Amino acid sequence: MHKIVSKAVLSPNVTRMDVEAARIAQIRQPGQFVIVHRDGAAERIPLTIADADAQAGTITLVIQAVGKSTKELVALEPGQTIADISGPLGKPTELISSGRALCIGGGVGTAVVHPIAQGLKRQGVSVLSIIGGRSKEWVIFENELRALGEVQVCTDDGSYGRKGFVTDAARDALTAGGIDIVYAVGPVPMMRAVANLTRPFGVHTIVSLNPVMVDGTGMCGGCRVEVGGQTLFACVDGPEFDGHKVDYELLMDRLTTYREFEQESSRRCDDHTCRIGLS
Amino acid sequence: MTEQDPLIRNANFKEVNLGLPEKVALIEAERCLQCRDPKCVAGCPVMVNIPKFIQLLSDGNLAGAAQSLLADNALPAVTGRVCPQETQCEVECIRGHKGLPVAIGYLERFVGDWARGHADEVPMPKAPPTGKKVAVIGAGPGGLTAAGELARKGHSVTIYEALHKPGGVLVYGIPEFRLPKAIVEAEVARLEQAGVKIVCNTVIGRTYTLQELRAEYDALFIANGAGLPVFMNVPGENLKGVYSANEYLTRVNLMAAYEFPRADTPVLKGQRVATVGGGNVAMDSARTAKRIGAQESIIVYRRTRKEMPARAEEIHHAEEEGIKFEFLVAPVEVIGNEKKWVTGLKCVRMQLGEPDASGRARPVVIPGSEFVIPCEVVVVAIGTRANPLLTATCPDLKLNKWGNIMVDEQGMTSLPGVFAGGDIVRGAATVILAMGDGKRAAASMDAYLRGEPVITAEAGPAVPA
Numbered sequence: 121m122h123k124i125v126s127k128a129v130l131s132p133n134v135t136r137m138d139v140e141a142a143r144i145a146q147i148r149q150p151g152q153f154v155i156v157h158r159d160g161a162a163e164r165i166p167l168t169i170a171d172a173d174a175q176a177g178t179i180t181l182v183i184q185a186v187g188k189s190t191k192e193l194v195a196l197e198p199g200q201t202i203a204d205i206s207g208p209l210g211k212p213t214e215l216i217s218s219g220r221a222l223c224i225g226g227g228v229g230t231a232v233v234h235p236i237a238q239g240l241k242r243q244g245v246s247v248l249s250i251i252g253g254r255s256k257e258w259v260i261f262e263n264e265l266r267a268l269g270e271v272q273v274c275t276d277d278g279s280y281g282r283k284g285f286v287t288d289a290a291r292d293a294l295t296a297g298g299i300d301i302v303y304a305v306g307p308v309p310m311m312r313a314v315a316n317l318t319r320p321f322g323v324h325t326i327v328s329l330n331p332v333m334v335d336g337t338g339m340c341g342g343c344r345v346e347v348g349g350q351t352l353f354a355c356v357d358g359p360e361f362d363g364h365k366v367d368y369e370l371l372m373d374r375l376t377t378y379r380e381f382e383q384e385s386s387r388r389c390d391d392h393t394c395r396i397g398l399s
Numbered sequence: 400m401t402e403q404d405p406l407i408r409n410a411n412f413k414e415v416n417l418g419l420p421e422k423v424a425l426i427e428a429e430r431c432l433q434c435r436d437p438k439c440v441a442g443c444p445v446m447v448n449i450p451k452f453i454q455l456l457s458d459g460n461l462a463g464a465a466q467s468l469l470a471d472n473a474l475p476a477v478t479g480r481v482c483p484q485e486t487q488c489e490v491e492c493i494r495g496h497k498g499l500p501v502a503i504g505y506l507e508r509f510v511g512d513w514a515r516g517h518a519d520e521v522p523m524p525k526a527p528p529t530g531k532k533v534a535v536i537g538a539g540p541g542g543l544t545a546a547g548e549l550a551r552k553g554h555s556v557t558i559y560e561a562l563h564k565p566g567g568v569l570v571y572g573i574p575e576f577r578l579p580k581a582i583v584e585a586e587v588a589r590l591e592q593a594g595v596k597i598v599c600n601t602v603i604g605r606t607y608t609l610q611e612l613r614a615e616y617d618a619l620f621i622a623n624g625a626g627l628p629v630f631m632n633v634p635g636e637n638l639k640g641v642y643s644a645n646e647y648l649t650r651v652n653l654m655a656a657y658e659f660p661r662a663d664t665p666v667l668k669g670q671r672v673a674t675v676g677g678g679n680v681a682m683d684s685a686r687t688a689k690r691i692g693a694q695e696s697i698i699v700y701r702r703t704r705k706e707m708p709a710r711a712e713e714i715h716h717a718e719e720e721g722i723k724f725e726f727l728v729a730p731v732e733v734i735g736n737e738k739k740w741v742t743g744l745k746c747v748r749m750q751l752g753e754p755d756a757s758g759r760a761r762p763v764v765i766p767g768s769e770f771v772i773p774c775e776v777v778v779v780a781i782g783t784r785a786n787p788l789l790t791a792t793c794p795d796l797k798l799n800k801w802g803n804i805m806v807d808e809q810g811m812t813s814l815p816g817v818f819a820g821g822d823i824v825r826g827a828a829t830v831i832l833a834m835g836d837g838k839r840a841a842a843s844m845d846a847y848l849r850g851e852p853v854i855t856a857e858a859g860p861a862v863p864a
Contacts, residue, residue, distance in 0.1 A: 143606060157563050161662040189663050204563040206600035337561050337602055338786050340646035341628040344637060356788060370637055373739045377639045381665035388660055
């Protein structure tokens with residue numbers, strides 16, 4: 121059992137939860153994730169470890185409530201518990217040890233970029249973060265990233281920071297030069313756009329993939345992705361891969377596999393109890 | 400044994416075999432000839448003293464029969480259901496030379512079930528504490544068996560399980576209609592009562608390394624099971640609607656997707672489901688597909704019925720339930736529509752040629768025999784590779800070329816005090832072989848912990864991996 125210690129709403133459907141998981145808090149590395157299983161009939165959901173406090177024995181999960189499972193998860197209140205959390209899973213981020221890194225986060229993906237930036241800072245790498253969202257209220261983890269280096273914010277509607285996509289700001293940064301590596305996490309089309317942008321600059325680009333998973337230990341193969349023409353399992357071979365080699369179309373397509381089920385679940389959920397806790 | 404009607408049961412997840420009534424079990428027990436040199440025992444991977452428990456049963460001493468059976472086999476209600484008795488104990492039965500062999504499996508199941516219902520009458524015998532700490536990695540059949548044996552010898556045992564529920568393949572793989580989950584839960588509860596500690600959600604190789612466990616415990620048993628599913632490596636395998644059997648069965652069994660939306664995890668149903676493979680896992684997948692609503696559930700196997708590795712009873716049950724079989728057929732491509740959903744499985748017909756390395760006739764493609772099996776779901780049940788998560792964090796552990804852990808005759812790995820068994824050693828095998836490994840390793844570990852020479856005779860003959 122894992123007690124929820126604190127909870128905060130970061131943007132209209134994104135919630136941050138600090139949850140007790142002492143062992144994971146101690147040993148987690150950037151890029152790793154956990155599988156969260158709320159209780160008996162719930163799904164097993166992969167969530168990146170956005171941050172951790174080894175002293176307090178807590179990990180930070182950032183959850184975008186899009187379906188029944190995630191809505192029910194964010195409806196839990198501090199003091200309540202999550203039955204199962206297993207991890208840390210996945211390979212740690214491949215961090216460079218010197219130079220300058222560009223970290224690009226889109227929407228809830230910004231929370232995934234955060235531990236990468238933390239790791240880079242620890243290595244002595246200079247970090248420039250470019251983060252974005254539809255509008256001001258969708259921008260998350262700005263202060264946390266400012267503590268690790270320079271931050272540029274973009275919003276689609278210009279309500280905060282620079283008007284435009286994160287790729288616009290990233291193009292300027294790449295053109296200015298001095299970027300040794302790019303880490304990009306966000307919606308699949310954003311990661312694809314970043315990869316297309318960085319390719320001609322010849323800058324190594326790492327993306328974090330979020331396919332459907334069940335066990336998270338390599339046993340089921342549901343999370344298979346194609347990278348460089350090879351089928352790999354995101355849970356054990358990733359979740360981070362060379363962004364220039366990922367088949368994004370396949371990933372996007374496979375992410376739609378359970379859309380009808382998700383809609384039905386969500387509809388039933390909204391009709392009943394899940395509205396509680398979602399303001 | 401009485402069974403649910405095939406055309407009713409193929410739409411529900413209740414158990415197929417209904418078990419023997421006590422009267423019938425006692426009559427069947429009397430058929431045992433009590434051979435002085437019982438061949439059935441030699442055929443059993445965990446060397447159950449079969450004549451003894453059957454004698455006690457026919458005497459009407461059910462508690463005695465249960466005590467005797469449980470002393471040899473930690474999970475009789477499980478093995479009584481899933482063991483391939485027809486190739487192990489029953490095939491050796493003298494009665495079988497003229498007529499039917501004694502129904503050892505059914506009797507084992509009967510006694511195992513009786514023991515479950517009368518836990519107070521069959522307490523687990525326990526030696527005084529030895530002060531030794533042992534960790535078991537994986538709460539599947541091999542790990543549970545080893546844990547039971549080690550606890551009985553007085554060692555303090557902790558099992559680490561990666562998933563959120565103990566049982567391994569017994570809970571994620573084997574369907575409810577063949578092995579009800581309540582039985583696994585009862586067997587696990589029995590171990591916990593005997594003092595075995597089970598820690599779930601702990602992936603060795605990630606949450607803790609093997610070296611960390613070695614520092615903490617006096618001996619280890621690695622039984623983390625089969626790992627990564629093997630795919631066919633044909634075009635179209637990443638279309639929506641293609642599952643590994645591991646994923647398909649895990650969704651339905653462990654995550655209860657057949658109860659969606661009452662359970663949150665979904666599974667694609669499909670009017671027509673093609674399952675590729677000829678083992679028990681393929682039978683389980685095809686029978687599951689039928690139960691969750693497929694009009695047509697088809698098994699695609701590249702050899703003939705004779706070469707199928709599945710248990711005879713599973714093949715028989717599948718046929719009764721209306722599963723179709725395409726023998727001598729091999730998939731060459733998964734076909735999809737413009738939206739990338741599976742619409743069919745393109746296959747070729749095969750004929751049997753010369754025997755291959757395994758001694759089975761090698762299937763050879765018949766030129767120009769391509770055809771398409773229309774289907775919306777394809778389940779790939781052609782085996783698994785070793786999971787690298789644990790072994791990757793421990794380079795000193797010797798592996799074979801397939802990544803399986805190498806052990807000596809005592810079940811010990813290249814690392815002193817670290818033993819291993821089950822699928823991580825054998826590649827994909829059976830529940831009972833994993834249990835045999837667990838039992839043998841536990842005996843070796845006990846000797847190792849006492850500083851005695853490691854002798855495994857009492858645990859039965861090693862079955863070659």
